[in-house]
């Protein structure tokens with residue numbers, strides 16, 4: 001069975017995530033900035049290493065089948081911390097990807113250097129920075 005074959009690797013991943021959360025919070029925070037997407041509630045990350053006692057699988061259709069979803073620990077809340085977690089997760093469910101993925105540092109910079117949201121709203125209404133300046137001068 002696939003699960004048994006990878007058990008040691010998956011358990012190691014669980015320990016690694018716990019270590020990162022406790023001793024490398026800045027790394028975890030930095031990786032969160034690079035994480036995009038949303039959880040699809042497939043519940044596979046609840047099965048890494050061992051099957052979680054609170055995971056109810058198909059009995060619950062929402063919240064990934066977790067009966068303690070609101071009280072889940074940070075190792076569950078922060079999954080996946082990085083690309084290695086996604087690789088571990090994909091050992092169990094390779095054909096249905098996790099809802100999360102990671103962008104590169106360059107892509108983050110591109111997003112940060114892009115147009116400010118306020119300017120995007122202005123241009124959506126047909127206003128440019130020039131229009132705003134002209135309106136201000138009229139009031140003077």
Ligand code: SF4
Pocket residue numbers: 038039040041042043044045046064079080089097098099100
């Ligand atoms: S593996 Fe990804 S999509 Fe599936 S429950 Fe975990 S975080 Fe959500």
